[in-house]
Amino acid sequence: MEHIPPELNPDFIDGIKAKSRDMGGDTLAQHTWAVLARLADQRRLRPHLAEQFGDPRLWLRLYWGCFLHDFGKAAAGFQERLQDDPPPNDWSEGRHRHEVLSLAFVDWMFPRDHPDRLPIIGVIAAHHKDLNGENGILPRYGAIRYDDRQRARLQFLIDQLDSPTIDGLWRWLTEFGNAWAAALGFGGAESIQPARRAVNTQSIMGALDDLVDYAQDQRGTAVSITLRGLILTADHAASANTDPFPNMPLNEAVAAKPTQGFTLRRHQTAARETAAGSHLLIAPTGSGKTEAALLWAARQMALYPSARLFYTLPYQASMNAMADRLWTRYFRRGDSAADFSDETVNRAVMIQHSRATLHLYQQMMTADSGAAPRAVADLARRQRDRARLNFYPLQVFSPYQMLKAAFSLKGYEALLLDYTGGLFIFDEIHAYDPERLALILEMMRWLRVTFGARFFVMTATLPPHLQARLMDALGIGADSALTADSATFAESQRHIVRLLEGALTDDAALVRMLADYHQGKTVLVCCNQVQRALALYDALRAHVEPERILLLHSRFNGGDRADKERRLLEAFHLRPGWQARGGRPPCIVVATQVIEVSLDVDFDTIYTEPAPLEALIQRFGRVNRARADHALVDVHVMRQPVEGGDVLPYDEALVRRSLGTLEQRCADRPIDEGQVSAMLGEIYQGDLLADWDRRFEGKTRDLRRILQAMRPFQSADEATFQQFYQMFDGVQVLPLENENDFLDAWENRGFLDASRFLVNISWRQYAMLRSRGRLMGTGERDDIPRADVPYDPERGLDLYHEAVEDSDE
Structure with missing residues (x-):
């Protein structure tokens, strides 16, 4: 907890609480000091924010808004609710809001026509609830025109304050307001002197009327959003007793660590020497694009500091692997073996995705600290909560995290604050369909123009039409497009393409795969659909030792998926460089698209179904990596299937042209x-x-309409919330045969441990199971659907051959 220095502690109001005892029991002054301390963190991290928005009084307004934001908690009814086991009272039954009562005190410092009044009213009024909507401020209390019920509610608020309480708040403000500002580094706040005015319903109504006008003024939308984002971040972090936010640890020396002792490639040197702004890099797989991206980020930091760096990837497995890579290669001390899940040492890097908490929990349990599972789960949740508070300076996530802000999902203002002036590294931009790519690129454009974000997009494959749209979104010309030199592309030649007749499941193909295996090779077999991967795995494992074959796709539960990934890297020795050290045993891995950009693995050869060229290039990239001898190896592409539903999730014409x-x-x-x-x-x-252009342009227009409809102090409604998650997220189901294991784990080790038995499927697959009567409740825990379909730790969830296939991830 942030402590007030004794000489600045207004102990005469210690009787006014901000939190109940089970939430820490902070006094109003203690909580307010903590909020202001976390606000000071944001000012330290973002020294150019006021300049960026052209508002030199931004931090002054935020300071006073945060100072006053909880004055309404002094209400008698609110204080009663903070007692141990409080009974319902008129405050709780009326669902009253303390922040509305806090508006009654704005006139003390910011009367009508004061230049700071409107932003400060916005900071105070909207630090919990939206203005409109079912639970909004304005429907409950009114504005402009007040009905009798609303007037009575406002009078109730005023009646909650007695004279001694108001006197105590006045004394706190006049004796400590400016002193706190000076102590916390908010220079200039002392220029505002309070003048005591009446605290009554008229003072609240005047503030609410002004709030409506302020919220409707679209000229200040970005600033208003940022103001709310700042108080949400500071208030939530203070309530969670979060430590001071860490500074950005990346600089040019840190970015150079993995390349020490090596000569930089031309594109890496170019990235290190870029001008301020966004850039594009096209370079082959294995040519050090990640190192180039971090060199670019460090250069941008030196030119114009940023509080945040985001590394953006399409798949959860690749996010987990990248977070670990960034931690171990850049930020972990040389004498430490700590995983990035160790919060005692890692204040730099974190992942954000739907299974991030489970991944952290599994890392901690693997570390074998001896801690009880429930205690480890609490630690994992604490790191998750820190990540949600945007505590970590480097975050690894998917573009869909960004799009939450575009759709104005609850808390979007804090996300946009984090993105303001942020640096974004985009990897594997090819992995998205035209519709999702359109949303991503339009969001990039908007963040660049409105919030000063900078982007580094890197890829090995980029069609000309996509390159043109990408450069337009980034606002860059040819001088900002970096390309590896011809020597690097020549060195990257590692594969000879062999086109084979038939399909992977044909006997001739199976014989080839098994022959390579028996010759001591590590063999990757890549299918486009989970159901065919299951069939192929069943056909191959009859001829391979059980411990030397593995199946990997998206329909495994979290626990089994993590075990398989560990087995790939440790038991199968598939990390790049293992072959050079010798002793690597043969194996066969049957996988779907998840293998394209997920793990840092290296196979001797591949057999793959036909797919779009950009997907095939990524699959080839899993083969013959980091070999010192630069020997060429065969990569095998089957000519079938290329028709109808068998080619899903890809377009038939696209696959045919790629093969041609x-x-x-x-x-x-x-x-x-x-x-x-x-x-x-x-x-x-x-x-x-x-067709690609049509799909892309349609979604671009859709997102532009959504962004134009964004309003300060207002989040998306429930229908939009559900629409977003059905668009981008799947749903978790519990295989029926795992129900007893799930319930046992929940009872004995907690829900987080039990969640490793849940499997992600798409909403389309969920609808299919429900239409066939394959879903049911879970008894006492009926919020998690049970799926009456086979599940096996080696094969995963089997949705049957007649199930409609979506993209694997």
Whole structure:
């Protein structure tokens, strides 16, 4: 808890509480000091924020808004609710809001026509609830025109304050307001002197009327959103007793650590020497794009400091792996073996996705500290909560986290505060369909223009039409597009493309895979659909030792998925470089698209179903990585299936053209990644390009309408909330045969441990199961649906052959 220095403690109001005893029991003064201390953190982290928004009084307004924001908690009814086991009272039964009562004190310092009045009213009124909506401030208390019920509610608030309480608040303000400002570094606040005015319903009504006018003035939308984001961040962090927010640890020396002792490639040097702003990098797989991105970020920090760096990836497994990579290579002390889940040492990097808490929990349990599962779960939740408070300077997440802000989901203002002036690294931009890509690029454009964000987009494959749209969204020209040199592309040649007749499930293909395995090779087999991956795995495991074959797709529960990933890296020795050290046993891994960008693994060869060229390039990238001898190896692409539903989740015409281009350009020859963009340009033409453009432009227009409809102090309604999560997130189900294990884990080790038995599926698959009567409640815990379909730790969730297949992730 943040302590007030003794000489600045207004102990004469210690009887006024802000929190109940079970929430820490802070006095109003203690909590307010903590909020202001966390606000001071934000000022330290964002020294150019006022300049960026052209508002030199921004921090002064925030200071006084935060100082006054909880004055209404002095209400007698509110204080009664903070007692131990309080009975219901008129305050709770009337669902009254302390922040509305706090508005009664604004006139003491900011009367009508004062230049700071409107922003301060906004900070106070909206630090918990939206203005409108079912639980909004204005429907409960009114504005402009007040009915009798609303007038009575306002009078009730005023009647909650007696004269001694008002006197104590006045004394606190006059004796300590400016002194606190000076102590916490909010210079200039002392220029405002209070003048005591009446505390009555008229003072609240005047503030509410002004609030309506302020919220409707669209000229200040970005500033208003930022003001709310700042008080939400400071207030929530103070309530959670969060430590001071850490400074950004990335600088040019830290960014150079992994490249020490090596000569930088040309594109890495170019990234290190960029001008301020966004950039694009096209470079082959394995050429050090991640190192280039961190060098770019450090350079941008030196040119114009940023409080936050976001590393953006499409899949959860790749996010987990990247967070660990950033922690171990850049920020962990050389003498430490701590995982990034160790909160005692890691104040730099964190992941954000729907299973982040479970991943942290599993890391901690694997560390075998001896702590009880429930205690470990509490630690994992604490890190999750810190991440939600935007505590960590480096965050690894998916673009869908960003889009929460675009859709104005609750708390979006705090997200936009974090994105303001932020640095974003985008990896694997090719992995999204046109509709989602349109949302991502339009969000990037809006964040760049409105909030000064900077982006570094890196990829090995980029079609010309996408490159043009990407550069437009980033607002860059050719001088900001970095490309690896021809020597780097030449060195990247690692694969000879072999096009094979038939499908992966044909006997001839199975014989080839098994022959490679028996010759001592590590073999990756990649399918486009989970159901075919299951069939292929069943066909192969009859001929392979059980411990040397593994199946990986998106329909495993969290526990089994984590075990498989560990087995890949540890038991199968598939990390790049293991082959050079010798002793790597053969294996077969059957996987879906999840393998494309998920783990840092290295196979000897691959057999893959036909897919779009950009997906095939990523699959090839899992083969022959980090080999010192630069030997070429075969990568095998089947010619079937390419028709109808068998080619899903991909477009049939796109897959056919990709195969045709491979045949013409690469069959039985090394594939040159320097020519991939040109090859993609050949593929995306005519009707295929027109359809891509149509889908892209439609979603671009949709998001522009959504962004234009954004209003300060107002979050999305429940329907929009549900629409967003059904658009981007799946749903978790519990396989029926795991129910006893789930309930036992919940009873004995807590829900977090039990959640490792849940499996993610798409909403479309969820609807299919429900239509077939395959879903049911879970008895006393009927909020988690049970799925009456087979589940096996080796094979995962089997939705049956007749199930409609979505994209795997």
